[in-house]
Amino acid sequence: MEDAAAISQQLRGLLEFLAGMFNADEALQEELKGTQGWINVTVGLRTADNTVRKAIAFRDGQVSVLDEIPADAHCTVVYNKPADIIEMLNASPDESYKMILKGRVRAEGNIMYMGLWNYLMNLVAGVEQQEAVDRQIEEHRQTKQVLSAGTCAGGRQERLARRKSRLTGEKSDPGVKYLHDPYFARYSLEDFPRLAALREELFSVNCEFTGEFGKLITDFHVENGYEVDRNGEPWDPLLRKGETMRYLLGNRKPLIRKRDLLGGTWTTNPVFGGVGRPYSEACHMWGELNTCSKREYEPYRITPESIKLFHKYVFPYWATRNIHELWKSEYNNPLPAQIHELFFAVFYWATVSQSENNPGFDKMLKLGTSGLVKKIEKELERDKGADTEKRHTLTGMKLCLQGVDAYAANLSRQALAETEEEADPARKEELLSIHRNLLKVPANPAKTLEEAVQSMTVTLVCLGWETMDASISLGRLDQVLQPYFEADMAKLSTQAARDKYTGRVIELIGCLYLFNASRLIIAANLGQWQNSGSAPNTCVTVGGITPDGKDAVNDMTYIILKVTELLALNHPNVHARYKPGLNSINYLKRVADVNYITCATPALHNDDAVINALSHHQGWALEDIRDYASTGCVEPSIPGKHAGTTSALEINLVAPFEMAMNNGLHPISNWRLGPQTGAIEDGHFTTFENFYTAFARQCEFIFEQAVTGNNQLGELFHRHHPHLLLSALTDGCIESGKEFLRGGAKYNSSGVSIIGLADVVDSLLVIKKLVFEEQAVTFKELKEAVDGNFAQNPALHALVNTRVSRFGSGDPVALNMARRVMGTVGDFFAGSRDYKGGMYTTGWWTMAHHVAYGRVTNALPSGRLAGEPFTPGLTPHPAASPSLLDNLRDVAQLDHKAMDNNIAFNVKIVPGADDSHAAVVDRMAGYMKTYCELGGMQLQFNVVNSDTLKDAMANPEHYRDLMVRISGYVAYFTGLHHELQLELVRRAEYKL
Template sequence: MLNVLDMPKTVAATGRITKLLDQLMSGTPEIEAERAVLITESFKQTEHLPTILRRAKALEHILKHMTLVIRDEELVVGNLTLKPRGCQIFPEFSNKWLYSEFDTIAKRTGDVFTITSETVSKLKEQFSYWDGRTVQELATSFMTPETIEAMNADVFTVGNYYNNGVGHISVDYAKVLNVGFKGIIDEAEEAKRTADRSKPDFIKKEQFLNAVIVSAQAAIDFAKRFADLARSLAARMADSERRRELETISAICERVPAYPAASFHEAVQSFWFVQMIIQIESNGHSISPMRFDQYMYPFYQKDLAGGVIRHEQVQELLDCLWIKMNEVNKIRDEGSTKAFGGYPMFQNLIVGGQTEEGQDATNELSFACLEATAHVKMPQPSISIRVWNRSPEELLLKAAEVSRLGLGLPAYYNDEVIIPSLVSRSVSLADARDYGIIGCVEPQKGGKTEGWHDAAFFNLPKVMEITIGNGILNGKKIGLQTGEFASFTSIEKFMEAYAKQMEYFVSLLIQADNSVDYAHGERAPLPFLSSMVYDCIGRGKSLQEGGAFYNFTGPQGVGVANVADAMQAIKSVVFDQKKVTLAELKAALESNFGSSQPSASPDSSQSPLNSLSQEHIVELIKKLILEGSNISLDQLGSLVPRQAAAPTGNEGYLRELLIAAPKFGNDIDEVDEIARQVGLVYCREVQKYTNPRGGTFQPGLYPVSANVPMGAATGATADGRKAGEPLADGVSPVSGRDTNGPTAAANSVSKLDHHIASNGTLFNQKFHPSALNGPAGLSKLVSLLRGYFDQKGMHVQFNVISRETLLDAQRNPEKYKSLVVRVAGYSAHFTNLDRKLQDDIINRTEQNM
């Protein structure tokens, strides 16, 4: 365990870091066409070759010809685009959506990009080659009509990998740092030499291994181009100090990543080349450094002990690297930006936890990484911390200090839940102890796993909506006929129907995911990425063909709390209290609690009462009774419009009853148990299936920020939520419904079965800054965290910012350009977010201690 005396002293950020940050944030992200032009050139020249070799040759062509930039003040070099935070285009995955959005990219309400007319012309020219050749088009051709229909009905979306590269992986960075790409080339050559040429699969293996060799050599040559550029700049540099820096950079790029890193600076630079080239090969996000403090520590320790480097220099190098990671960017279609708002790239870097032998793994770099986040105050890397019962209190207090800055960083993960959950998925104990986080909240063993996390967003309340409609949605049969809503005699019977609909729609989800999986394997195998994941070289297969040791697919359910609250409200209001009927409830939902005119029969649509308010209708009925009218109830019913059965308006009687029912997030066992069952219905169904790579499906319960667009596509729900409003965020309670304080909310969330949701669960809490004032505030946060984790919660993250600040940022965005908040499993600049996503963050329950 770390000795407190060994902890590095806190140092201030240098002036260099301020300059690099100003440079990074100097303008709006811009779309560039260079990569699209280069990959199209290469593919036109290699049509006679197997796909895997075409991909390797394409990467080689891009790295050989792309424009290089070394920016002022940089100590870690390597650019993805000409301009900071620029964005390249990857037409091989999909392109048609971009045709229709060229004119609107700069006018979006979130994730705005500029694009020149020249770039538009270049991209349109390249896109014509890819028509009929994209991953998306092939995936669509594999899907059944029922699957596409369910996607169009917003039951689920696989848009993440449907339109883009997969990403969501952590490679074996330590391998590159310790053997270099020369070592990887030697390994591939040896695998070719020892392969059994008599076996039919040798043909494919040889193609893959040749592709690995081409890709690895391309990475070496790419670094040497930066060595030449740095040397050239140094020769012309008048400033002697900067000249020495450029000469050092040149010498480092001559060595790494070709050879093993010999110093901490070389290790940082080698790491960045790996991170950058993975992005150039494929536009998948969530390329996660994971346990950076572990594989970088030997280089830190050696240099510090040998007097080669001071801690202040280590911190500055980390700060520089953190800034470089914020250069990584991508463009998504406008619909996807609603689910991934704020230019997120999800490069998750985690510190702390335990070793493969079960000892505490905290070291000095664990603290330095947290300090780097405090210095740069940027969304990337998405820093996280592993917690277990032997985590040093000093590390948790340091993490709490960073949380108090209001960045929504770090996120906290519970070893005591995640390690057993991975072991239950057949991950070895040693590998499970060595887990990190991919993207938002998804655990995996780095360097051995193709996890396909974020494989889909599945709308749980939409399935409930279809169940209430007996398989009908918007007048069209979309699901199974599981019984008329009014016919159910208990909440248990209704939940049985919901489970049958879930079974049907999950089967369609699996079909969609596997279609996309097959398409990536056929059209977009990635030899460079595969070369750094065990055991692709040994098996002679790319990741996309099943080369990884562990293979999973992880779709996530969204809206657990909405369904749980709705089930509880139906149980309480309809079956227990008998205050309304199921028929009345269905009518109220269809009318959006009176906010929109429901479809009505010809007779009721002409009712003279149709234009009256609820209060007027009640008064009219009283008057008829008082006057002794002999009007029958049937005759009165013919006059009263359908929505009169469920009083209308925001404060309508029926909606008030539903809202008043017990709610998830208040430590009420009855509703918390329903929430647990709702999660299990989805998770148990998902885990039944296998994927094309020889692995299994594992469920998760988190939304990124898809709870906002999915809510926009979902009708009113029986928890009192109106149509179009956001769904609950992750496994968090519905905003505003957790009224018993943060401990009660944490207690409720901990009662879910987090072990079965091994692809991750996400729990957001928001605190007013005053809650964390002083040392006592930090200690309270750590106590809350430990209490929640002791009850087997998997993950939690904190927004520490006031509602007033967020509202002011909406009104005056120019004053808050640097404001970073936690959105979902990631942080982003608040002013870059779509207005609806901003509102969702503002409306989350603000807790105090």
């Protein structure tokens, strides 16, 4: 109590100092003024036991300190212990986020006002806070230098050598009509100076946190209302969203990037910007407006004008209207929201987005906005007795399409205006071409490949402004564009003309890639912890089979793969489908070749396995399933027919396992959240089956909360941010008059990703064998060792690591345990229903959560020590086996039905120093082919050794574009969080 009293006094002194500064300093007082009046907030600070409790109130420009926290405080910071208050004040960013993830510090109330509190604190303590950041950066730099000592720097030259050594392909695929060398060995990036210049420009700048979207959407609602319209009448969100979209798209600045062949940009920064939605992902940025440009990882540029705009105008308006706060207010702070805020079990991606889908771009290309409007009007004419929801849904769609037309028209005018200022005749003609294309599309059907790509570009950015520009995928791009390629080629009579045109197509697709790479999702520091280095993950899918089961590989397949090789970008996220026995070995080798040259992309998907998994979905037509495309990280969805929201839930499987070990208590958060299923200390588990039942029950509890929360958020999104443009591009929505999030699509589901499978499976194997089968240790002794991080029982730790086979070792017992756990999880979600009336699909990929969760999780019976990362995706532990084939066989034998949201199987392979390019590609393709023939679903190679990664950590200037696969997504290694870099270095490394 004496410590609490002393810290309480210190805290009051600090708060009084802050109050005095704001009350006396005119510049600080100015920060309390918003454009709509004073920005008022009351912040509480207390310990969990309430021995320390204070508050600070900012009201009408005056600041006061309170000894009690008012009931109407906007937010409260809760510290586990008094000492945590002092530690948090002096912590580096890494240390502070670790405290948050460990539950030592948590927030109650409105998270945006918590951000405001951090913003105001930074105004006074910014220098000291930046010093902590700088210390952390220097500590990491020194650690990297030590780690890289003695490593070989040969990776620098090897990457260049790979790019220069290009293989020649054969024309062996029936769908390839015009390409004599599908690998395009004659082309390097130097042959496309436009693409090289645009790429160099991208890598030379940091992403800018732009303010255009935030200003426009706030302007619209300040003028027209939100909860009610400007006349004070209730405003149907379907009509409100349609009007909002028409305003946003019609009033945003039309820009054409210098040198680009395509009109349109994501933001006012054509090179690299972030949109920043104040009701969604950007609502977490209030506290980092003044610090995001100086943080260690992915710093954002932000202008003083944008800081002022967000702080004084945008964020105050959305403080009570953001999705996270609406979830808590409209559902009375439900248990799922409380779980979400502690970051230990479930991350609800639906708090920021419902955008992980494959829109029907083919509909826009075939019909144009004019054709879609006619289709809508025809449906309204047919169903004259349509109810209000249907009429408003279809009207909202039309308003969105009008917005698309307005944006395209403005771009067309901009292109024409720029021709008047352009001195270069060649560039003038390019701008005129952009102008002419935008006069035609997307208002009308596309007739040429150039028109098709321009139409897709405008449509994609408009969809991103409607939902969120994350994981809106381009579908099977080769299948969509091949008819336009063939039509254009048929008009050319000479080989020289066709070769020139093919080069132009490569350049055009390159511009589409660079357009996608020109934005990031704005994320606060904590978000960077969870998804370090992730791009927005627009997916491009190539290859595989057609809806009628034929070979789908075509000319555009190889053109897209060539662009992937040339640009070596982490975005778009490229995926190659492969049908064993049908797609050619020439195609598979090209996939391996591009993977080798780029180090990390594309990922490979086995059509047999994915189609088999989706075929268990009742009512899904086989021809539609065969048309699947990757979404987000790896997840399959049906383009233009499926409301998939494929990464809605990201669940830490270790959390229910720890709760089973602790009778419903989650040890890190110290929250007895789950049901009491038995205490190990009291000898409640007499058989392994007893314990597995407890684990399954804790899983069921966490999964129930996950489903409940996701369904609440889905309903909330429909009420506040319906997806009307996306609905217009999705089969079923126009006909039913139901919006995308209301079950209007032909197929509906929500996707789950599970984190920590191998860690849980290996832990269960230890318990089963050492405790119950061999009785080498009692369950109580094992738990005591785990709770003590094995420090007091190193012999048991050694026994665990040497005596028990792991998943991925080739041991059938371990494989069966993995199948059992996956079945437990998959069966639950297959039997659950989402807010759209669809099922839940189960995936096994982790983003970067395996590092974030692992760093704040205690030791496990598997032998994993406290703070160590979990294994990524579905990948076995590095110690499972020295043989890659053991890993491949085990993963390939898992039940497809239990992974219908796909997997991420990461493998780090290292070619020999004397291996030729052709030999490496042959072996990689051989592994890919064998894995798929065994039944494996997905495979992604990191073709880089640990020495190269260590050298990159210490010398990032030589490796700014070094790509690695994390778990489903591709990232630039040097931009990753320090802990994630270390996890990649420590992954198992297999010789080819």
